[in-house]
Amino acid sequence: MRASRFALAAGLFLLVPASPAFAAPDLTVSATHAAPTFLRTTAPNTTVYAGTLMLTVTNGGADPTDGTPVTVTERLPTGLGSLINNPGFGAGPTTASGTGWTCTGTTTSTCTRSDALAAGASYPPITVNVTVANNAAASLANAPTVNGGGDASLATGADTIPTAVDACPNGFAAGQNVTFGPPTPVIDSGVVNPERADGCSLLDIIWNAAPADHASFVAHVDDATTAFGLTAPQRTAVHDAANQSAIGTASDHQIDNACTAGRIALTFDDGPSLYRPHTMQNMRDRYSPAVLFDVAVRSEANLDIAKFERDEGHVVLSHTYDHPHLNALSPALQVAEMAKAEDTFNRLGIPITFRAMRPPFFEANAATLANLAAMGYTSNTARIETTDYDPANTLAATRDAIVNQLRAGAIILLHDGPIDTPAGLNSSDASVQIIDAARARGFCMGTLDRKGNVVATRYVPRTTPIPPITNAVPYVPLAYPGTPPSPWKLVPQPLKIMVAHTQLNRGGTGTITLTASNVSDEPTDGSTITLSDRVPTGLTVTSIAGTGWTCTGTTTRNCTRVDILPPHSSFPPVTINVSVSATANFVLANAPTLTGHGGNVWVDTVSDPISVGVGAPGDVGGSVPATLALTLGGPATFAPFTPGISKSYTASTTANVTTTAADATLTVADLSTDHPGYLINGAFVLPQPLQGLGVVKTYTGPVSNDAVPVTFTQPIAATDALRTGAYAKTLTFTLSTTNP
Numbered sequence: 001m002r003a004s005r006f007a008l009a010a011g012l013f014l015l016v017p018a019s020p021a022f023a024a025p026d027l028t029v030s031a032t033h034a035a036p037t038f039l040r041t042t043a044p045n046t047t048v049y050a051g052t053l054m055l056t057v058t059n060g061g062a063d064p065t066d067g068t069p070v071t072v073t074e075r076l077p078t079g080l081g082s083l084i085n086n087p088g089f090g091a092g093p094t095t096a097s098g099t100g101w102t103c104t105g106t107t108t109s110t111c112t113r114s115d116a117l118a119a120g121a122s123y124p125p126i127t128v129n130v131t132v133a134n135n136a137a138a139s140l141a142n143a144p145t146v147n148g149g150g151d152a153s154l155a156t157g158a159d160t161i162p163t164a165v166d167a168c169p170n171g172f173a174a175g176q177n178v179t180f181g182p183p184t185p186v187i188d189s190g191v192v193n194p195e196r197a198d199g200c201s202l203l204d205i206i207w208n209a210a211p212a213d214h215a216s217f218v219a220h221v222d223d224a225t226t227a228f229g230l231t232a233p234q235r236t237a238v239h240d241a242a243n244q245s246a247i248g249t250a251s252d253h254q255i256d257n258a259c260t261a262g263r264i265a266l267t268f269d270d271g272p273s274l275y276r277p278h279t280m281q282n283m284r285d286r287y288s289p290a291v292l293f294d295v296a297v298r299s300e301a302n303l304d305i306a307k308f309e310r311d312e313g314h315v316v317l318s319h320t321y322d323h324p325h326l327n328a329l330s331p332a333l334q335v336a337e338m339a340k341a342e343d344t345f346n347r348l349g350i351p352i353t354f355r356a357m358r359p360p361f362f363e364a365n366a367a368t369l370a371n372l373a374a375m376g377y378t379s380n381t382a383r384i385e386t387t388d389y390d391p392a393n394t395l396a397a398t399r400d401a402i403v404n405q406l407r408a409g410a411i412i413l414l415h416d417g418p419i420d421t422p423a424g425l426n427s428s429d430a431s432v433q434i435i436d437a438a439r440a441r442g443f444c445m446g447t448l449d450r451k452g453n454v455v456a457t458r459y460v461p462r463t464t465p466i467p468p469i470t471n472a473v474p475y476v477p478l479a480y481p482g483t484p485p486s487p488w489k490l491v492p493q494p495l496k497i498m499v500a501h502t503q504l505n506r507g508g509t510g511t512i513t514l515t516a517s518n519v520s521d522e523p524t525d526g527s528t529i530t531l532s533d534r535v536p537t538g539l540t541v542t543s544i545a546g547t548g549w550t551c552t553g554t555t556t557r558n559c560t561r562v563d564i565l566p567p568h569s570s571f572p573p574v575t576i577n578v579s580v581s582a583t584a585n586f587v588l589a590n591a592p593t594l595t596g597h598g599g600n601v602w603v604d605t606v607s608d609p610i611s612v613g614v615g616a617p618g619d620v621g622g623s624v625p626a627t628l629a630l631t632l633g634g635p636a637t638f639a640p641f642t643p644g645i646s647k648s649y650t651a652s653t654t655a656n657v658t659t660t661a662a663d664a665t666l667t668v669a670d671l672s673t674d675h676p677g678y679l680i681n682g683a684f685v686l687p688q689p690l691q692g693l694g695v696v697k698t699y700t701g702p703v704s705n706d707a708v709p710v711t712f713t714q715p716i717a718a719t720d721a722l723r724t725g726a727y728a729k730t731l732t733f734t735l736s737t738t739n740p
């Protein structure tokens with residue numbers, strides 16, 4: 001029996017299979033960097049230096065990941081910063097990105113995905129766009145991590161990134177062709193400007209000193225091409241281009257290219273203005289390039305000078321179409337604004353040099369910057385500036401404020417004709433003194449590249465005449481008092497504000513009414529329209545409302561809406577109910593405004609002086625006696641009755657009613673005792689009753705001389721016996737009341 005039980009037990013054991021060993025995925029992350037050495041600058045140079053990190057996740061295990069999230073975390077080492085929304089550097093909306101990855105964060109980026117990764121395979125790499133600080137250490141340790149996907153451990157990658165100071169900051173950009181001039185047009189070698197690992201390009205070495213003469217310049221070029229290791233055909237091409245140029249000859253103006261202190265760029269906003277030809281002459285006189293952030297509405301107004309800017313060799317970039325506050329526009333209207341500007345430049349035959357722009361007022365929040373970047377625009381906001389747009393600012397004040405801020409890589413901002421103030425000439429002339437002062441301090445003049453950084457250029461002016469301004473220069477409503485130089489015109493203003501107020505007395509109440517209208521032949525564009533009223537001291541707003549308006553604010557009340565206003569029409573008014581202080585001034589200055597399209601392009605302001613009265617009680621009155629007056633227009637007479645014919649006859653009169661009562665009733669009745677309700681002829685009575693008796697009209701309030709028609713009907717049958725003579729009856733009309 002024991003043997004049998006043992007055999008049964010052994011059989012049960014054999015039915016349980018052995019469990020195989022579990023082989024999990026094994027994730028690792030490798031980190032590399034794009035350039036062998038990341039270049040940086042030194043303070044106070046503010047040039048942006050950037051680099052790219054690459055992260056690759058590999059599954060080194062025997063099994064695929066299990067579909068749970070895989071997370072890569074990149075904490076940038078000190079010395080590196082995140083770079084986003086800069087198409088010039090190829091940076092998108094997030095610091096990190098990669099096919100199939102969802103990445104968030106800036107200084108610390110987190111990228112996740114959940115698709116299975118096969119054993120021995122790698123996910124598509126993650127790219128991390130970074131900036132390099134000017135105080136970054138000579139060696140940076142990057143240590144990204146990865147976990148998840150069924151791998152219980154946290155893996156850390158390692159990448160040592162060397163950094164070095166750029167030996168030629170703000171130099172000639174690599175990637176452009178090596179060219180020489182004068183003469184104009186320049187001689188193009190067809191060889192792309194190479195760059196060494198230390199940041200110096202071939203053109204940087206060529207132009208590290210002014211040429212003594214033409215032969216020595218060509219020899220210097222030959223030495224530089226040899227040192228850079230160019231091929232024999234490349235060296236020959238560069239040599240021939242240098243030799244054909246007039247560099248170092250008597251006709252060559254010796255433009256400064258060797259900078260002991262660094263290179264700077266001079267930029268002008270809001271052109272082409274009336275003073276732009278003057279500025280162009282100043283640039284010619286100083287052999288200085290300029291970067292011109294132009295507004296398209298002004299370029300199309302004076303196309304000759306707009307074309308000259310480009311043909312002369314200056315860099316022309318977009319400053320929008322008509323200078324709105326971009327943050328105040330919806331994303332769709334931002335796109336429309338930039339597209340309208342670009343389309344205008346293209347239509348005029350003066351396409352912008354490249355897709356870089358400067359936001360008006362430098363107002364570009366994170367959302368606006370992301371939208372501009374999605375359009376492919378690098379936004380240029382770095383600059384040194386002063387209040388040169390203020391007409392009260394002097395030439396000396398502009399010059400000194402800029403010169404005191406000079407540093408390598410500085411981008412100088414001037415306005416040689418602001419679009420919203422009457423200033424400009426002082427800034428144009430200050431630029432000459434700024435250039436002279438900068439060169440005396442060891443700086444030389446450069447331009448801007450696609451990334452928004454200062455780079456070298458060699459501007460050689462032409463000899464063609466500078467065209468004058470011939471057409472009116474467009475302006476938006478001025479932010480400062482004064483009159484722009486002629487000829488000028490206002491950008492078309494579709495919006496108009498109207499204001500009205502009731503009589504306001506101290507200690508009393510009243511209303512202010514604001515109405516926005518479109519006085520143009522076109523509908524508005526759907527941008528936010530704002531009615532603003534800084535209600536004067538002495539008035540307290542008790543309520544504010546208007547159909548379709550959203551109103552906010554305390555001291556200044558702002559009412560907004562975004563629906564489109566058709567041509568020659570008005571929005572529903574905004575009513576502001578106010579109480580008046582007992583000590584309010586007797587005259588209050590109210591100046592509400594109406595704005596649209598970015599808040600400064602469409603503007604209307606109206607002055608509404610409010611006369612405040614003083615109230616005193618005083619009775620005046622009169623009395624009305626209780627009155628019920630009733631007159632009749634005459635008898636109601638029927639046409640003669642015809643015997644033997646069935647017919648209904650009508651007769652009418654008019655009752656004229658005057659009543660001061662709160663209610664009244666007009667009635668008509670037969671009060672006789674001889675066959676009441678029937679017409680009689682002596683002893684004879686019509687067989688059918690008179691119709692039309694009873695209530696004629698009721699009143700719910702006083703009336704005067706109300707003419708009430710009263711109609712009677714008398715039916716006659718064909719068999720009715722009629723006696724010769726007149727049938728009649730005296731009726732009683734009554735006007736009565738229960739509430740006199």
